[in-house]
Amino acid sequence: MGYASDDLPDWLKDLGSSSLPSEPEPERRAAARAASEPVPDWMASPAEPPARPESIFGDEEEGEGDVPDWLAGIRQAEGRPPDAPPPSPIQPPAPQETDNGDWLESIRKRESGSLPASDLPADDGDFMNRIKAMQSEDSAGDEDASQDWLAGLPTPEPAADASIFGGESPGQPDWMSGIQGEEPPPIEDKPDWLKGVGSGIGKGFTGDLPAGGPAWMDAPDAGADDGPLWPAEESARASEAVSQEFPGLPKEPAAPSWLGDLQPTEPSSGGAFTASEFEEATSEVFKLDSGELPDWLAQISPEDALPPPVEPQPAARPSGTPFDTGDLAPAELPSWLQAMRPVGPVGLEDLPEAERGEEERIGPLAGLAGVLPAEPDIVQFGRPSSASVGLQLNDVQRTYAVQLAQMVAAEAEAHPPRRISLALPQRAARLAIAILMLLFVAAPTYLLGNFSSLPQGPGQLPPAEIQAALDIANGLNAGDAVLVAVDYQPALAGEVEAAAMGVIDHMIIQGARLVMLSTLPTGPGQIQHFMTGTQSLNHPDYQLNSSYYNLGYLSGGSAGLLQLANDPRAALPVQLDDGRDVWAEPALAALFRLRDFKAIVVLTDDADTARAWVEQVQPALVDPLSGATTPLLVVSSAQAEPLLYPYLNNEPSQIQGLVAGLRGAAYYEANIRELNARRYWDAYGAGLTLGVATIAVGAVLGLSRNLLGGRRKTAGGRK
Amino acid sequence: MKSFMKSPVSISVALAGGWLILLAYIFDLDALRTQVLGWVVLVAAAGLLLGVLNLAAVHFGKLRSGTRNALYSFLLIISMFITFVVVATLGPGHEASQWIFTNIQLPVEASLMAVMAVTLVFAAARLLSRRTDLFAILFVVFAVITLAGSGPLLGFNIPLVGDVLRPWVTQVLAGAGARGILIGVSLGTIATGLRVLLAADKPYGA
Amino acid sequence: MNFADIFGGFFAALFTFLIFSYALGDNALFRMVVHIFIGVAAGYAAAVALHSVLLPAFNSQPLSSLVVPLLWIGLLFTKLSPRTAVLGNPASALLVGVGAAVAVGGAIQGTLLPQLAGSASYFSPERLSAAFGDGRFGDALGLLFNGAVILVGTVTSLAYFHFGAQSRPNQVPQRRRIIEIIARVGQGFIAITLGVLFAGVYSAALVALIERLDSLFNFVGRLARLF
Incomplete structure (x- = not known):
């Protein structure tokens, strides 16, 4: 059972056809139109704008034989021939001084010869003319682009406009008034069944729709199979259900009297693909049997048919606007449009006014709020204004940006070496400190002799980290290999060598064989300097390449250390002067891994260097099977000491012993024998005394001056 | 992605080398890691050489430009050249190389550090004034x-x-x-x- | 004491005095010595890299295994010319990529995880029960107290380096109030740490001064003994 298109008014037919996916393509429609019924006279008249909007809204233009029946009925009612131009599908703009007459009337007059064509208003109320005018102002490139875009514009539905924008507006032509009054009759004049339908639609509009739109939109693609849209049994059941729910609904709905005049004419046959054939083809989609309801009506649930609850109406537009909906009841929104309203958890009515968005002012959605705006964004044929890339900055951000730019610019500038100029009192003070320091340091060493006591008195125990270092050295036996990393710069050679002298001396006494390397380029020279300048004095028979080995420089920083931990022989492929491989020496032949050394000693002035050893090498010192750890002993400058304690005092400790600075060396030597730490100890004490005194005096003076100055300022401020 | 298309080789090398080393902390990839680290050790040493060459080039340019500080650049280049020739040919363990290290490099660096003692005390004494x-x-x-x-x-x-x-x-x-x-x-x-x-x-x- | 020693000692003393002259102010002689030092240090480093690393590697390995490293080195040296510098990017990328991986791996396994564990180790039941079990209540309480101080100091110091801030319109972004308070405590710990570090630097510089004076007096003493 299908729907016969004959039983449906044209405007409903258009509604259905425009909403279905199987709708014929616009090009096809245009071809159908071009099949050419003759152009009516009014279209060929000189007053006709050259750029016709039919390229966009081709459907609205009908041939002479295709004048809509409802319009023909109107014409007949008005006693005019059915060849008048159809109404513009879009509401005309707000009436101007010269345009507040009935433009359709003027066309009629022109048709009847009472009005010259030149007297027609330039703006016929057709906004497409304005669009064309805008297009003509555009540049060529833009024109092409806009025309491409225009080709994809959807076709508006005149009937939809008529039903939606039924409210009379000040600029509304008379014929629209007629339609308003005749076609969709007032709700009171509707048949009973239509009253229910209208209220149902209205409820559907104001309430929430199920996601995905109405069920009729979910129907199988009618274009895919040419069968009826709705299975016959289903339709019958639906029809029966509707008739049960709506007793007033006639089973054989005869067209109401007001529709009687709007019956379509018989389709003409002629031409390759005439408009009538096209209409027939489209009507295949909507085969409506005379006794059936349209599917969009059949989908209305019984709840929808109930009178709508009282709901807050959207804020009315200011009266007097061209698209004022006036008394338009929400129930008159067709169901196909319901699918176009935004579906979400919150209905439009629930939103505050500000969030509903601006009402659409043009096109088929005109008058609706909360829809995607069509006119401002889409109907812009001119070159879009270039997008602004400027940031919106507040004052604080702008200040930061300026400061950042200044910093970057300052970095790029090449500054000549800056001479530090101090005020005369400051230069004098610095010179005085320098002289005092030279005197304080020099005098004890060469005038007073050893007058200061070492930090560890007789019978006292050394600190735990010193005791651990002593234990490591005491645990060495003759011939044990110890890896010594000489990783300090020449600048701090005095301190680190003084600190390391006791430890290395102790190990040599124990008979250890030292294998020395450095991760600094100055390392080879530093090793040589340390061993020849210090150890050779106390151990003259402790010779290079027999007692100890200088493996030289290990490049690569942390990567080199990781390579050393991974494979010492690959990291340091050193050859002796005679070309022999150093690793083939009897003392080193059994060394393949770092764990094969009895201890690792790192002499460093830098906490970062010590950290690199801890991070890269120390994990390789732990035997994964037994858990035994080759001890890592660090001899460091005092400046690295605070950053090494976290490794030392960790649980388990990552550094097993630490001798830091001259103080640590003094503790160490107090337990072995007195070497350079003892030699420097008095001068060191004198320098510390001068430093502590100077800093303390300067701090007290500065603090008191600032505090007094602050009080004076405060007092001055009070006065 | 854009930068990858610009320099796919460099990025691939960095990622491949880096992730290989990182994975070797977890998996047993010692042989591969040793190979890559061996390259890095050599390339790093070459990089040091390259840096020194660049320093020489910069100061040679200053010398040719005849600026006011050209004398300093001249001294730098001469000392660099002599030291390089001596140490590279004789080796760092040779007496001549050791002489340069002990009598020039070490005293200057240590003296600079020693001067800092005065500067540090002076600065600390003035800290609370500022x-x-x-x-x-x-x-x-x-x-x-x-x-x-x-x-x-x-x-x-x-x-x-x-x-x-x-x-x-x-x-x-x-x-x-x-x-x-x-x-x-x-x-x-x-x-x-x-x-x-x-x-x-x-x-x-x- | 041979001539080289005397000559070398003289140079060392001269350079030491010239550097000390900086205490009187910046001067040309000081700058001359510094530039000589830079030249010597750079030349020494380059020579050591060549003599101790590159040449031994090339001597100890067959040529076939040197193809790849030589390729890397060759690419790196293209950076000497701005025209060919782009060819050296892969070699730089190798150094950077491997260096980054080594740093990340080392930081995780050598510092981050052990230090995080170590911050809590003061409260480990083993350590506390050992101290309490031996009847060393003072030690146990001291352990707890020190552990609490270290834990607080570590956490607050870390919070000091937390620079996440809430952005408010037309206002300077500010940290949260609670983070700000914790960071102030951490700032105190960091100030103490920097004070201790300063003392270490001064100690190191002081010993460097002592060593320089010691070497000067040694040289003068040895020179005096010659005559």
Whole structure:
């Protein structure tokens, strides 16, 4: 059972056809139109704008034989021939001084010869003319682009406009008034069944729709199979259900009297693909049997048919606007449009006014709020204004940006070496400190002799980290290999060598064989300097390449250390002067891994260097099977000491012993024998005394001056 | 992706080498890691050589330009050339090389460090004149405590300061801050390294 | 004491005095010595890299295994010319990529995880029960107290380096109030740490001064003994 298109008014037919996916393509429609019924006279008249909007809204233009029946009925009612131009599908703009007459009337007059064509208003109320005018102002490139875009514009539905924008507006032509009054009759004049339908639609509009739109939109693609849209049994059941729910609904709905005049004419046959054939083809989609309801009506649930609850109406537009909906009841929104309203958890009515968005002012959605705006964004044929890339900055951000730019610019500038100029009192003070320091340091060493006591008195125990270092050295036996990393710069050679002298001396006494390397380029020279300048004095028979080995420089920083931990022989492929491989020496032949050394000693002035050893090498010192750890002993400058304690005092400790600075060396030597730490100890004490005194005096003076100055300022401020 | 298309080789090399080394911390890839690290050790040494060549080129340019500081550049280039020739031909263990190191490099560096002692005391003494707040006071007070406990003042060790107070300050109070600094440094290192390993940062010219 | 020793000692003393002259102010002689030092240090480093690393590697390995490293080195040296510098990017990328991985791996396994564990280790039941079990209540309490100080200091110091801030319109972004308070405590710990570090730097510089004076006096003494 299908729907016969004959039983449906044209405007409903258009509604259905425009909403279905199987709708014929616009090009096809245009071809159908071009099949050419003759152009009516009014279209060929000189007053006709050259750029016709039919390229966009081709459907609205009908041939002479295709004048809509409802319009023909109107014409007949008005006693005019059915060849008048159809109404513009879009509401005309707000009436101007010269345009507040009935433009359709003027066309009629022109048709009847009472009005010259030149007297027609330039703006016929057709906004497409304005669009064309805008297009003509555009540049060529833009024109092409806009025309491409225009080709994809959807076709508006005149009937939809008529039903939606039924409210009379000040600029509304008379014929629209007629339609308003005749076609969709007032709700009171509707048949009973239509009253229910209208209220149902209205409820559907104001309430929430199920996601995905109405069920009729979910129907199988009618274009895919040419069968009826709705299975016959289903339709019958639906029809029966509707008739049960709506007793007033006639089973054989005869067209109401007001529709009687709007019956379509018989389709003409002629031409390759005439408009009538096209209409027939489209009507295949909507085969409506005379006794059936349209599917969009059949989908209305019984709840929808109930009178709508009282709901807050959207804020009315200011009266007097061209698209004022006036008394338009929400129930008159067709169901196909319901699918176009935004579906979400919150209905439009629930939103505050500000969030509903601006009402659409043009096109088929005109008058609706909360829809995607069509006119401002889409109907812009001119070159879009270039997008602004400027940031919106507040004052604080702008200040930061300026400061950042200044910093970057300052970095790029090449500054000549800056001479530090101090005020005369400051230069004098610095010179005085320098002289005092030279005197304080020099005098004890060469005038007073050893007058200061070492930090560890007789019978006292050394600190735990010193005791651990002593234990490591005491645990060495003759011939044990110890890896010594000489990783300090020449600048701090005095301190680190003084600190390391006791430890290395102790190990040599124990008979250890030292294998020395450095991760600094100055390392080879530093090793040589340390061993020849210090150890050779106390151990003259402790010779290079027999007692100890200088493996030289290990490049690569942390990567080199990781390579050393991974494979010492690959990291340091050193050859002796005679070309022999150093690793083939009897003392080193059994060394393949770092764990094969009895201890690792790192002499460093830098906490970062010590950290690199801890991070890269120390994990390789732990035997994964037994858990035994080759001890890592660090001899460091005092400046690295605070950053090494976290490794030392960790649980388990990552550094097993630490001798830091001259103080640590003094503790160490107090337990072995007195070497350079003892030699420097008095001068060191004198320098510390001068430093502590100077800093303390300067701090007290500065603090008191600032505090007094602050009080004076405060007092001055009070006065 | 854009930068990858610009320099796919560099980024691929960085990612491949980096992730290989990182995975070798977890999986047994010692042989491969040794090979790659061996390359890196050699390339790093060559990079050092390259840096010195660049320094020489810069100062040679200054010398040719005849600026006011051309004399300094001349001295730098001459000393660099002589040292390089001597040490590279004779080796760093040779007496001549050792002479250069012991009598030029080491005294100058150590003297620069020694001069800093005067500068440091002078700056610390003026600190509270320039800035008087809690943190400056804490800085000065604990610097003085640490110094006072580091050695004999006027020939005597101050009781409790060197034995008790200084170790507690350096190992507990300062140790806590140092531990925070170390963790912060490691976090920063990890973040920076991962940015390189994810090719978010490409400091190799890609 | 041969001529080289005397000559060398003289040079060392001269350079030491010229550097010390900086205490009187910046001067040309000081700058001359510094430039000589830079030249010597750079030449020494380059020579060591060549003599101790590159040449031994090339001597100890067959040529076939040197193809790849030589390729890397060759690419790196293209950076000497701005025209060919782009060819050296892969070699730089190798150094950077591997260096980053080594740093990340080391930081995780060598510092981050052990230090995080170590911050809590003061409260480990083993350590506390050992101290309490031996009846060393003072030690146990001291352990707890030190552990609490270290834990607080570590956490607050880390918080000091937390620079996440809430952005408010037309206002300077500020950290949260609680973070700000914690960071202030951490700032105190860091000030103490920097004070201790300053004392260490001064100690190191002081010993460097002592060593320089010691070497000068040694040289003068040895010179005096010659005559």
